Amino acid sequence: MTTDLYIGADAEKVVVSAHRVRTRTGRARYRRTGAMIEAVTEPPSGRTREVRLAYAGRLALPLLLASAILAATGLTWWFPAAVSAGLITWTWRRQARAAQPAVFATPRDDEARVLWTEPERAALTRAVAVSYRVRRTWPALGGMVDPSLADHSLTRALDELATLLARRQELRRVRAGLESTRDADIPADSPARIAADLQRERADELWAETGAAANRIVRAIDAAARTGESFIREQQVAATARHAERSLARVGGAPAAESGPELADRTEAVITAYRELGA
Secondary structure, eight states, X not given: OOSOEEEEEOSSOEEEESSOOOEXXXXXXXXXXXXXXXXXXXXXXXXXXXXXXXXHHHHHHHHHHHHHHHHXXXXXXXXXXXXXXXXXXXXXXXXXXXXXXXXXXXXXXXXXXXXXXXXXXXXXXXXXXXXXHHHHHHHHHGGGSXXXXXXXXXXXXXXXXXXXXXXXXXXXXXXXXXXXXXXXXSOTTOHHHHHHHHHHHHHHHHHHHHHHHHHHHHHHHHHHHHHXXXXXXXXXXXXXXXXXXXXXXXXXXXXXXXXXXXHHHHHHHHHHHHHHHHO
């Protein structure tokens, strides 16, 4: 595996590759987090064909004027005209592409993995989301974690998970095909049925093995996130306790309640004396 891992998800698939994931239609922005680069689809621009034509027309006018001025100065007329036409064409294609929903191209690289089935796509998407939680804990862990080594391990875990999920996707297809042979109207001792049963058992074994391996990776990533987050919460609680200790030390004990009773006694004495004078 190369240093970087590109992951792009659209409405129909998830693409995982060691090389840049490109769009077939629409636009995507790239968000790098360590060695992982996630390609995030952008919504369509909403520009209709009429809007794009109007924009191209407004762009063509100043370009034609500039071409005419350059031609008048003695420059060959076809050069500025060709540049103008190329700029208008490039702008038109760019806007037309942006107006479409973003769909990633299927890589031609044999090592790239493309997940089409919903369970496998959902599993990798959840793992990527949890990986962000893991990365957010590293600054608070300080010298306890080497961010470079941790980033390499986490990226490699996601790459291995994508490979396992791609295998499970293929096994899902194979198992579905073998399952359809159960009701085939052929003798029970037919060599074809026996062969299908043997392959079904083998497919089930591989399904269990890949599932267990994928679950180990998912659990490890989730455990790393929960452990780091728990440590951060523990540190926050400890900081709150220390702050409370300092605050309580400044406040000290409760003062003696002398002024209140004294005021009540004096008030009662004044009222008593007033009543005696009135009597």
